[in-house]
Amino acid sequence: xxITIKDIAKRTGVNHSTVSRALxxxxxxxxxxxxxxxxxxxxxxxxxxxxxxxxxxxxSKVLGVIVSSIEDPFFSEIVFGIEAVAQDNxxxxxxxxxxxxxxxxxxxxxxxxxxxxxxxxxxxSSFSVEHGRQLLDHGFPIVVVNHQATENFHxxxxxxxxxxxxxxxxxxxxxxxxxxxxxxxxxxxxxxxxRLSGFQAEMEAAGLPIPEGYIQHVPGGTALEGREGLQHFxxxxxxxxxxxxxxxxxxxxxxxxxxxxxxxxxxDLSITGFxxxxxxxxxxxxxxxxxxxxxxIGAEAARLLFELIDAEQKVTPGTQYVKILKGSLLVRSSxxxxxx
Amino acid sequence: xxITIKDIAKRTGVNHSTVSRALxxxxxxxxxxxxxxxxxxxxxxxxxxxxxxxxxxxxSKVLGVIVSSIEDPFFSEIVFGIEAVAQDNxxxxxxxxxxxxxxxxxxxxxxxxxxxxxxxxxxxSSFSVEHGRQLLDHGFPIVVVNHQATENFHxxxxxxxxxxxxxxxxxxxxxxxxxxxxxxxxxxxxxxxxRLSGFQAEMEAAGLPIPEGYIQHVPGGTALEGREGLQHFxxxxxxxxxxxxxxxxxxxxxxxxxxxxxxxxxxDLSITGFxxxxxxxxxxxxxxxxxxxxxxIGAEAARLLFELIDAEQKVTPGTQYVKILKGSLLVRSSxxxxxx
DNA sequence: AGATTAGATGCACACGTGTGCATTCAGAGA
DNA sequence: TCTCTGAATGCACACGTGTGCATCTAATCT
Numbered sequence: 001x002x003i004t005i006k007d008i009a010k011r012t013g014v015n016h017s018t019v020s021r022a023l024x025x026x027x028x029x030x031x032x033x034x035x036x037x038x039x040x041x042x043x044x045x046x047x048x049x050x051x052x053x054x055x056x057x058x059x060s061k062v063l064g065v066i067v068s069s070i071e072d073p074f075f076s077e078i079v080f081g082i083e084a085v086a087q088d089n090x091x092x093x094x095x096x097x098x099x100x101x102x103x104x105x106x107x108x109x110x111x112x113x114x115x116x117x118x119x120x121x122x123x124x125s126s127f128s129v130e131h132g133r134q135l136l137d138h139g140f141p142i143v144v145v146n147h148q149a150t151e152n153f154h155x156x157x158x159x160x161x162x163x164x165x166x167x168x169x170x171x172x173x174x175x176x177x178x179x180x181x182x183x184x185x186x187x188x189x190x191x192x193x194x195r196l197s198g199f200q201a202e203m204e205a206a207g208l209p210i211p212e213g214y215i216q217h218v219p220g221g222t223a224l225e226g227r228e229g230l231q232h233f234x235x236x237x238x239x240x241x242x243x244x245x246x247x248x249x250x251x252x253x254x255x256x257x258x259x260x261x262x263x264x265x266x267x268d269l270s271i272t273g274f275x276x277x278x279x280x281x282x283x284x285x286x287x288x289x290x291x292x293x294x295x296x297i298g299a300e301a302a303r304l305l306f307e308l309i310d311a312e313q314k315v316t317p318g319t320q321y322v323k324i325l326k327g328s329l330l331v332r333s334s335x336x337x338x339x340x
Numbered sequence: 341x342x343i344t345i346k347d348i349a350k351r352t353g354v355n356h357s358t359v360s361r362a363l364x365x366x367x368x369x370x371x372x373x374x375x376x377x378x379x380x381x382x383x384x385x386x387x388x389x390x391x392x393x394x395x396x397x398x399x400s401k402v403l404g405v406i407v408s409s410i411e412d413p414f415f416s417e418i419v420f421g422i423e424a425v426a427q428d429n430x431x432x433x434x435x436x437x438x439x440x441x442x443x444x445x446x447x448x449x450x451x452x453x454x455x456x457x458x459x460x461x462x463x464x465s466s467f468s469v470e471h472g473r474q475l476l477d478h479g480f481p482i483v484v485v486n487h488q489a490t491e492n493f494h495x496x497x498x499x500x501x502x503x504x505x506x507x508x509x510x511x512x513x514x515x516x517x518x519x520x521x522x523x524x525x526x527x528x529x530x531x532x533x534x535r536l537s538g539f540q541a542e543m544e545a546a547g548l549p550i551p552e553g554y555i556q557h558v559p560g561g562t563a564l565e566g567r568e569g570l571q572h573f574x575x576x577x578x579x580x581x582x583x584x585x586x587x588x589x590x591x592x593x594x595x596x597x598x599x600x601x602x603x604x605x606x607x608d609l610s611i612t613g614f615x616x617x618x619x620x621x622x623x624x625x626x627x628x629x630x631x632x633x634x635x636x637i638g639a640e641a642a643r644l645l646f647e648l649i650d651a652e653q654k655v656t657p658g659t660q661y662v663k664i665l666k667g668s669l670l671v672r673s674s675x676x677x678x679x680x
Numbered sequence: 681a682g683a684t685t686a687g688a689t690g691c692a693c694a695c696g697t698g699t700g701c702a703t704t705c706a707g708a709g710a
Numbered sequence: 711t712c713t714c715t716g717a718a719t720g721c722a723c724a725c726g727t728g729t730g731c732a733t734c735t736a737a738t739c740t
Contacts, residue, residue, distance in 0.1 A: 002456070002478065004726055015690045020728060030688060045477070047453040051400065052726035055391040055695050071420060071618075076411035083437070087444070092451045095435050097423070104427070111432045113387040116342065137385065138342065223622050252622050259624060278411075282563050282592050284599060284624040344696055355720045360698060370718060392696035395725050 003046045012040050023048075054116065062092050063305065064117035064140075066108055068124035070097040073277040074247070074294065078123055078145060081298025089306055091118070100126050113138055119305045122147060123298075125188055141308035143301045146191055154319065155308060157301045160326045161191055164290040165198025165244070167329045168272050171288070172242045173206050176338040177270060180208070181240040183229045183250060186217035192246050195274065199244055214240060221246060226253020230261065241269060241338045248273035248280045248289055255283055255334070266336035276330055285333035292327045300325060343386045352380050363388075394456065402432050403645065404457035404480075406448055408464035410437040413617040414587070414634065418463055418485060421638025429646055431458070440466050453478055459645045461638075462487060465528055481648035483641045486531055494659065495648060497641045500666045501531055504630040505538025505584070507669045508612050511628070512582045513546050516678040517610060520548070521580040523569045523590060526557035532586050535614065539584055554580060561586060566593020570601065581609060581678045588613035588620045588629055595623055595674070606676035616670055625673035632667045640665060 005023070009016040014033065022029045022037040029037075054060040063086050067075045079095065086093055094117060096108030105124075109131045112120055119141040122132070127144070129152050135142055136153075144153045172180055182199050184192040196215065203210055213236035218225040226249060233240060245251035251273035258265055265271050265285060273280055273289035280287040300323055345363070349356040354373065362369045362377040369377075394400040403426050407415045419435065426433055434457060436448030445464075449471045452460055459481040462472070467484070469492050475482055476493075484493045512520055522539050524532040536555065543550055553576035558565040566589060573580060585591035591613035595605060603609050605625060613620055613629035620627040640663055 002726095006726075016727080017691080017729075018689060020726095021689090024728085028688070033688085047450075047478070049395065049456065049726055050454040051391045051395040051456065052695090053728080055389065055395055055697095055725095056727050056729090058695080060391070070410065071413055071416035073411055073413065076416065080411060080437075087447060092434065092436075092455075094432065096432075097420075107427060110387075114390040115432075116389065116391065138387070256622055256624070279619050282596055283622075284596070286596075342696095346696075356697080357699075357721080358719060360696095361719090364698085368718065373718085389696050392725090393698080395695095395727095396697045396699090398725080 002049070003044045004049070005046070008037060008040050008044060008046060011044070012037050058116070060116045060118055061090060062094050062115060062117050063302070064094045064108075064112040064115075064120040065096070066105070066112075066120065066122045066124055066127060067095065067097050068126055069099055070095065073279065074275050074292075075123055077277075077294035078298040078301075081295035081300075082121060082302045083298075084295075085299045085302035085306070089302075098124055098127070100124075102128060105131055109134060112140070118309050119143070121145065121298075121301050121305060122153075123301075125191060141305060143305045143308070145297060145301050155304055155321045156323070157297055157304065158322060158324045159292050159297060160324050161194035162198035162201070164274065164292070164327055164329075165195040166202040168244055168274070168290055169199050169202035171329055171331065172244070172270060172272070172335065173202070173208065175242075175270065175335060176340075177242040178208055178338070179211065179214075179238060179240045180242045180244060181214040181216070181233060181236075182210075183226070183232075183243055183245045183254065184215070184217040185221045185225070185246040185250065186219050188221060188246065192217070195244075195246060211236065211238065213237070218250065221249055223249050223253030223256070226250035226255075227257040229254050230257040239269075242271070242335070243269065244272050244274075246274060248275045248277045248287060251287055251289070251334070252280070252283055255287070259284075266334055267339070270335040270338075272335060276327075281332070283334070288332045288335040289330050290327055291330045293325055297325055342389070343384045344389070345386070348377060348380050348384060348386060351384070352377050398456075400456045400458055401430060402434050402455060402457050403642070404448075404452040404455075404460040405433050405435045406445070406452075406460065406462045406464055406467060407435065407437050408440055408466055410435065413619065414615050414632075415463055417617075417634035418638035418641075421635035421640075422461060422642045423638075424635075425639045425642035425646075429642075438464055438467070440464075442468060445471055449474060452480070459483070459649050461485065461641050461645055462493075463638075463641075465531060481645060483645045483648070485637060485641050495644055495661045496663070497637055497644065498662060498664045499632050499637060500664050501534035502538035502541070504614065504632070504667055504669075505535040506542040508584055508614070508630055509539050509542035511669055511671065512584070512610060512612070512675060513542070513548065515582075515610065515675060516680075517582040518548055518678070519551065519554075519578060519580045520582045520584060521554040521556070521573060521576075523566070523572075523583055523585045523594065524555070524557040525561045525565070525586040525590065526559050528561060528586065532557070535584075535586060551576065551578065553577070558590065561589055563589050563593030563596070566590035566595075567597040569594050570597040579609075582611070582675070583609065584612050584614075586614060588615045588617045588627060591627055591629070591674070592620070592623055595627070599624075606674050607679070610675040610678075612675060616667075621672070623674070628672045628675040629670050630667055631670045633665055637665055 005019040006016045009019045019037050022034040098105040121143050123145045143155045145157050216232040218228050251271050263269050273287045276289045276291035280289050345359040346356045349359045359377050362374040438445040461483050463485045483495045485497050556572040558568050591611050613627045616629045616631040620629050
């Protein structure tokens, strides 16, 4: 049976409301009694009941985080950034990973609703519009991270994928590459399209053509899908000298497939990733990639959400707030100058 | 302003207690009114308040999970197993990652206490005894996973590291290796010691000596520490033909260091990992490792915890329950027969 | 000395839900 | 017709906390 403020009140001979005020540092209470009460609370090992507090204050001091898969190192670094900011503001996190499963997503949203989470951060590109609407209808402030359907949510944090992709492409062009291909992820929506258009824009700026079949998409973002990618390019007229991959995991799979096929990276083929997950430093060869500021993205999302919570929906409706963060190119050893 | 059962009561013209019973499927309520109430609840978009419910029932329907670092793929797979069982039982998870930081750990424990989590699963080998005691003093059921100080907690789930390590060692001996070294992680306590003693036991059973300097420890379990490992063995009289690593990440770092030093794996040196994190299938060469049933371990921990919750501390005190799970050897390409 | 004021504390209600007990009502049995 | 029984529903309190208002005391002012 946990200790309550009434227990403390009984022991110190005051009313429970006095205890409540003393523990909140209210200046209505004299310093001596306040100190006496705090001392008793410490000695008795008092821990306030979050349930009772949030029932009364209508603030749960909890943020909901919905992520497609928590074991994906990309997302866990974003969560890391969120958690730091949340802790600084005295908030805890409710994390749910949907695993791209609508049923699980439903249960997670249900949990957020029941726990009256003060706000929700969505880091799942596949998050369904229906569930988003459900949260919004219940008045939940929402911030989405890298989401495709930005028109459905008013507050988003984005990474500048176009800029990142241009930097990667420019790096390859600078190394003398002319036949550069793009291997995308067809299920990731806006993100893959931005990276594709950044690639296209930079190629066009350099006056380089993109041959037939040089733009391919695999249905997913894991290493297994990356392995499949190689087969696509084996079918084109002239094999590329460089392949830009949608993300690190695809690049890693492609790397393995190339090794098995006797294609040497970077001598025969340059390969680039995207995201800079921690593992990409330990591939063979270490992967040239684009370092997305994952932790900052998470932190920024949390900060924006806290602003919304403080504003209590008093922001003018109809406005759309979008914050765009930039990353930086990380050159390792999977790219090299093209042979003359 | 969320919908409450009183709102539903007003609309259907009954008392709120009738609504409460109807939504719980109590047979005190006539089927017609119950259906009428449920219909109204659906239409109004009612979501019960977790705070109010847990305040009244003294059950939060939330499990706490304390993990040392959530971005470690090893832990996230365990969490995955926990989450599945929790969801089946109508529970949600409160996840906190301590990052081996006592201050953060304190905040996490605080959160669990305030939210009156129905139980706690600890997956952090560095979890402090002091915080464990604090949770126990407040009557929290605790299940620890792979924890070193098992004597402080009554309920634990373990992976059979001794057996696993013996299987790995036997595999190498079967390939003809005689000079086998062990690269451990000095900060991981019991786990590394068990893996070490499994190695020693199997070597002794095969009548093989372990030369001076063949047992080394690095202060951590990441790839960077694995890289350091190579230097240790460069100093010994005769270089080993195989190195058993504490875990996959260390093996991956060692693999990279070997490549840079011109040591060919597995021709010159066999290397084994431990845990089978998803990434180990994509190293070069793919890593031979021991597949720890991470998801099952998490699931088993959750099941045990639910038993404790149901028993409501009615278990006889002083008893110690330990469940041990076994994994299986996974042979890939980082090990090979020793050259004659 | 009496009136006023500021400071400190208690009282009582509210938050949303669950549940023991009382109450009502209809139908069955005597 | 009257009593009894069981089904269905309402009443009221409790869970732990926060807060507006009332109350009380002692100090200050006129």
